[in-house]
Amino acid sequence: MISLAAAVLSGLLVYGIYSFQLQQxxxxxxxxxxxxxxxxxxxxxxxxxxxxxxxxxxxxxxxxQMLLDASQVEGMEAVVPLGQGEPLLLWKIDRFRLMPGSDQSTFQIPREYVLSVSNGIRAGDKVVVYVSGGPTESARLFEDVVTVASVKTSGNVEIDDLSNPNLLSLARGDRERMYASRRDANGMIDYINLNLTEQQWLTIDNLCRTGESKLVIAYSPLSLDVTGAAPEVSGR
Incomplete structure (x- = not known):
């Protein structure tokens, strides 16, 4: 019995050491x-x-890119949808999404530079910029999408539904209220401000200052598109 007990205890001890080493x-x-x-x-x-x-x-x-402390994300915003259980990457979050990046500035695009702009565009959206007319064929101007800093009427008023601001719904992730805000917002877009690098702005200015070429600014599906359809484009 003593020998059997000793054998069992030895086995348990070996197993315990093995489990500890495996956990380590x-x-x-x-x-x-x-x-x-x-x-x-x-x-x-x-x-x-x-x-x-x-x-x-x-x-x-x-x-x-990966975080080890969840407290570091407090107060930030998701730049793109974040999947459940997927490691969070720093490029997917930002604290001030409407502010220009370290290599950017916010430029107001002159009205005479714009041929058309999507009516559904709101601050915080991603847009694709195309060039139309002039000596070259119409084409997409920049490979990357561009962030909209603000869109305003001729009275310098931000275009939005005052009772249900689009940005507030966007920050809460409320797709239905955000869509309702876009439908109920009133006002023609007269001024649009984009966050651009210096080279992007110079490219636009060099193409459009003579009046031969103009910009077409289109809503991008990389924004939080709740309708699944392209927004209406109005001529300027």
Whole structure:
């Protein structure tokens, strides 16, 4: 009996040491990163409560893009939809989405430079810029989409539904209210401000200052498009 008990205890001791070493090895080979608890739409204002932690292989960990502390996302906004359980990457969130980036400035596009602009455009949207007319064929001007800083009427009033602001609905991730805001907003877009790099602005200015070429500014599907349809475009 004593020999049997000693054998059992020895086995348990060996198993305990093995389990401990295995746990230590797993901790060394994995990293706990921040992931969303649920699908978070673009424009949603983020809170630490929206996230949890998930262990991933250390070989998959990107120290420059992935977060280890959920408190770092407090107050930020989602630039693109954030998938449930997917490691959060820094390029997908921003604190001030309407502000120009470090290599950008906010430029007001002169009215005489614009041929047409999508009626559905609102501040915070992504747009695609095309050039039309002039000595060259019509074409897409920039490969990347451009962020709209603001859209205003001739009275310098931001175009929006005052009772249901589009940006507020966008930040809350409320697609139905955001769509209603776009439908109920009143006013013709007379001024549009875009966040552009210096080179992008110079390209626009060099093409359009003679009046031969004009811009077509179109709503991009990379924005939070709730309708699934292209917005109406009005001539200017």
């Amino acid at each position: 090895l797993e901790r060394q080979e994995t990293v706990r990163v921040v992931v969303p608890k649920r699908l978070l739409p673009a424009g949603a204002r983020l809170s630490a409560d929206d996230f949890e932690y998930r262990a991933i292989a250390r070989s998959s960990y990107d120290a420059e």
